[in-house]
Amino acid sequence: MSAFRSAVITFPGSNCDRDMAVAVEQVCGGEVLRVWHGDAQLPDRLDFIALPGGFSYGDYLRSGAMAARSPIMQAVVEAANKGVPVLGVCNGFQVLTESGLLPGALLRNAGMNFVCREVSLTVENNQSLFTAGYSAGQQITIPVAHHDGNYFADAATLDRLEGEGRVAFRYAEEVNGSARQIAGVLNAAGNVLGMMPHPERMIEQAQGGSDGRALFESLVRGLVAA
Amino acid sequence: MKVRVFVSLKNGVLDPQGRAIHHAIEGLGIHGVNDVRAGKMIELDVEPSVTDEQLETMCKQLLANMVIENYRIERQAA
Numbered sequence: 001m002s003a004f005r006s007a008v009i010t011f012p013g014s015n016c017d018r019d020m021a022v023a024v025e026q027v028c029g030g031e032v033l034r035v036w037h038g039d040a041q042l043p044d045r046l047d048f049i050a051l052p053g054g055f056s057y058g059d060y061l062r063s064g065a066m067a068a069r070s071p072i073m074q075a076v077v078e079a080a081n082k083g084v085p086v087l088g089v090c091n092g093f094q095v096l097t098e099s100g101l102l103p104g105a106l107l108r109n110a111g112m113n114f115v116c117r118e119v120s121l122t123v124e125n126n127q128s129l130f131t132a133g134y135s136a137g138q139q140i141t142i143p144v145a146h147h148d149g150n151y152f153a154d155a156a157t158l159d160r161l162e163g164e165g166r167v168a169f170r171y172a173e174e175v176n177g178s179a180r181q182i183a184g185v186l187n188a189a190g191n192v193l194g195m196m197p198h199p200e201r202m203i204e205q206a207q208g209g210s211d212g213r214a215l216f217e218s219l220v221r222g223l224v225a226a
Numbered sequence: 227m228k229v230r231v232f233v234s235l236k237n238g239v240l241d242p243q244g245r246a247i248h249h250a251i252e253g254l255g256i257h258g259v260n261d262v263r264a265g266k267m268i269e270l271d272v273e274p275s276v277t278d279e280q281l282e283t284m285c286k287q288l289l290a291n292m293v294i295e296n297y298r299i300e301r302q303a304a
Contacts (some may be wrong), residue, residue, distance in 0.1 A: 153293070
């Protein structure tokens with residue numbers, strides 16, 4: 001097997017891109033390529049694409065709305081449709097819903113406040129490419145830092161997501177008003193995950209915990225198995 | 227030609243911003259306001275060649291997120 005080859009996309013206003021690159025480099029190893037939003041093409045032979053957190057385009061219009069229409073996102077959508085694993089964290093999750101790769105939308109937090117703290121999550125689906133390294137029902141601690149994390153979808157969509165095992169993570173406590181306390185969702189094919197909490201900020205004990213590590217380990221193991 | 231696009235949250239979508247504004251209005255000592263919903267208005271200056279269909283496309287694909295929002299297009303008389 002050749003070395004793990006991944007890309008981290010940077011939009012103007014991204015601020016977790018470096019954290020993401022460091023996490024991928026440390027846990028997945030291999031080559032982490034940095035890609036700018038204005039690029040029309042992705043590097044070839046990618047094993048993984050990450051959309052980082054931040055405030056792309058200053059959250060103008062809606063969080064993630066402008067980024068979802070940037071040149072690189074067309075290439076990301078194409079790659080995702082071909083099965084390349086794509087992870088969107090925080091603003092990256094908002095970009096994924098705005099680009100139509102994931103259903104639903106992220107609204108202003110129900111309490112109106114920016115929430116920045118560690119939260120407890122329950123691993124709902126441990127069969128996915130991103131979560132196979134966790135056990136089902138496992139409680140993990142991952143930080144959140146967002147203003148627009150209130151997951152919304154109509155009842156039929158929520159039922160479908162739950163029925164198809166596409167809720168990857170749920171908040172184990174009230175955080176932002178999200179429908180059915182959903183913290184992370186998968187696409188139908190299972191190769192796209194969007195989540196508000198930041199696994200890349202929980203890679204080693206020096207960061208206060210390492211519960212995010214298994215997500216990146218799962219990706220590498222999934223690739224080896226494939 | 228001026229075109230105004232009004233974007234508002236769909237019924238049933240929680241509007242915490244509207245709720246906060248509502249509280250602030252009550253703080254002014256004014257009562258009798260039953261509900262507040264906040265939206266946005268986007269004003270465009272367009273050439274007459276821009277079609278209604280193109281305006282609809284702009285709204286559906288960018289200005290409004292159809293999962294959570296509705297839009298209304300208002301063409302201003304010249």
